[in-house]
Amino acid sequence: MRSINLNSYVDAFKTLNQEQFKRYLDYFGIQVKKQESADICVFVNEMLGKGVFSNQLSNFFVSYSIPQISKEFDLLRFGDNYTLNIEIKHSSSEERIAKQLTQNNYYLKTLDTPVVIYAYVVQTHNVFTLDENEHLKKTTLEELVAAINDQQHKKIDNISALFKPSVYLVSPLNSTEKFMAGSYFLNGNQSEVRTDIIKMFAENSVPFIAIEGKPGTGKTLLTYDIAKYYIDLGWNVCLFHCGYLAEGHEILRDKHSWNISPIKDIYHVLEQPITYDLIIVDETQRIYTEQLETIIKYVTDNKMKCIFSYDPEQVISFSESKRNTVGKIEQLTHKKYKLSEKIRTNKEIASFITNLFNKNKSNPNIEYKNIHLQYFDCSNSLRHYLEQLNEDGWEVINYTTSSFYKLTYDQYQVGTRNAHLVIGQEFDKVAAVINQHFYYDDLGFLWARSEPGAPPYRLDKMLYQILTRARQEIAIVVYKNKPMLEACLKILGK
Structure with missing residues (x-):
């Protein structure tokens, strides 16, 4: 301009x-x-x-x-x-x-x-x-x-x-106090959905609302903003997170008295003698079928309101991929909203992730200034490099490992964050390893092989979860995988 x-x-x-x-x-x-x-x-x-x-x-x-x-x-x-x-x-x-x-x-x-x-x-x-x-x-x-x-x-x-969109984006889970202070604004797409949901609930039109959004569309911020709106109105809001609670969840719960629980505690929570006005389920794509059915029955029996917030692509295990969670929600008397405008992930990062997972979707017009690439063939050298990234302020996010078996990627993983622990969160700079288990099929789609003793989590889905946490920069570290190095170099125009 x-x-x-x-x-x-x-x-x-x-x-x-x-x-x-x-x-x-x-x-x-x-x-x-x-x-x-x-x-x-x-x-x-x-x-x-x-x-x-x-x-x-x-x-x-x-x-x-x-x-x-x-x-x-x-x-x-x-x-x-x-x-x-x-x-x-x-x-x-x-x-x-x-x-x-x-x-x-x-x-x-x-x-x-x-x-x-x-x-x-x-x-x-x-x-x-x-x-x-x-x-x-x-x-x-x-x-x-x-x-x-x-x-x-x-x-x-x-x-x-002059403007970095990520500077203006407040995460309820990573910038919790700014979120609670109201130091943020929703974009046009989010504001329209928020206004319509409030209207639908006021009119008592439907009991169930669905919010679907891909990474970077502001789904989490909108969902928690709506929760905050009704809590401030005096509603009794119960929020379930389908994963481990992050530090931000604990701050909301312990400091600000939000009723927020991991989905594994659903039966204990719903047995309490409390009358809820609204139940919100975040990251619903990861919910177990019986948990989903329990919530649907509870909401229906008690004539309450319910919001399901999800991204069908953000699944990690094979079993999560097979569940028809979205299909079951679609069968309800509900109104669905689909967020479309990407606000967290900049176009460069979004393009790189898309091209990485599908070789057919290259974008030669983008200069990847914020995508960084390194290659290692020695696990010790790789671990030392990842430790340095950690010290330099990068979020090095690991693959979720086994509690019973030693896996090949245990040799070089550093820190405590893994793909399961960062669900719903976002960071400025994210680093991830693409190891020897990744490959492209004949159609150009990225897959990963599972090694003996590994938990039933898909490495490719965990990689997607890891990379889509990034707001500004990504560091790709390729380990013992020359074809993947070639693929990354091609994406980056080298």
């Missing part, structure tokens, strides 16, 4: 025909509706009438959206002394303006430059800003003019390089 001079924007809108104007905006990567362009013209003309010169209207980005977040800014400009954001509203309530300016300020202040933010209402010519306590206050056109004139603005060639 390119920045534009707002005076030029106005002249083009006034003098070019519709097709020419569209092509002109396409050059800058700007997509706006006709009314929005008309509103920008009203604003710019008012600024020109107040003494702002054309050269002071340069370097503005119009209708910029942060990649993967769906957060859009009407007018945005960067400067050495502060970042300037101006929202143009045709008409709006003060409540909606306050909400938008607060959200914008949240996203912009991560750039480590002071933020100056305004809203201009076209119909009334009113101007609003945030005070030092981030409360909305009405201000003057003269103050807005001064903000434009006083900014030491600069040209930015790649605006998206």
Whole structure:
């Protein structure tokens, strides 16, 4: 996307025909509706009438959206002394303006430059800003003019390089206190689903809700946000996690009094003399059939509400793959929502994982700057390297091993995290080993052989679970597997 001079924007809108104007905006990567362009013209003309010169209207980005977040800014400009954001509203309530300016300020202040933010209402010519306590206050056109004139603005060639989507993503399990403090925002897709679920429950339309989402779509954040909403309303919410409880779960339970339990405790929990309003099951794809049937019967008998949150691909064992969990949920009187926008995993990581598990889905247009590759043929050297990664702040996630037999990958695994213990969590930098058991079939799909004594967990599914925990960077360490090294090099364009 390119920045534009707002005076030029106005002249083009006034003098070019519709097709020419569209092509002109396409050059800058700007997509706006006709009314929005008309509103920008009203604003710019008012600024020109107040003494702002054309050269002071340069370097503005119009209708910029942060990649993967769906957060859009009407007018945005960067400067050495502060970042300037101006929202143009045709008409709006003060409540909606306050909400938008607060959200914008949240996203912009991560750039480590002071933020100056305004809203201009076209119909009334009113101007609003945030005070030092981030409360909305009405201000003057003269103050807005001064903000434009006083900014030491600069040209930015790649605006998206300034924003890392993962910086704005709060995990209920890894950033638990920020989550509980409400220091996060849902993206457009999440907000729409949340609003609709609350409406469905208020109308008592269906007892069961299903939320399906692939890694990086914000499924966990949305699920826990909904739980938090109803807990704050005073509902008695029971949340089951289909796996081991992480530290974040324990904080929610012990410090914030959430009723949250591992699914293995289901029978003990449901036997308690407590009347629940809502049961939420997270990572439902891993639930046992009898556990699922118990919850369905309990919800039906007690005329409660229930939310199942899951990703059908995030299974680890052969038995989990064979269960028809999603099919059983589909047969219920329910409403299903499918999250589609990836917000945690950046496009580079998502593309690499897709290509790794399916050789037919290569993307030669992506430069993999955040995928790192190493090869080892000695287990001792590999273990020392993984220990170094651990010391350098990487999450080295192991394959879940056997409690009874010594396996080949026990020789080099470090730390305590394994594929089962990180379910539902996310980390900035993740390291994983692709060992000698991995191979591609004739159709180009990635598989892994099981070794004698290994538990009934699929290595390929555990690798998928491990890699999809990453938000920013992945380190692939290939061990004793030259074909896999070749495949990784090919993906990376080497």
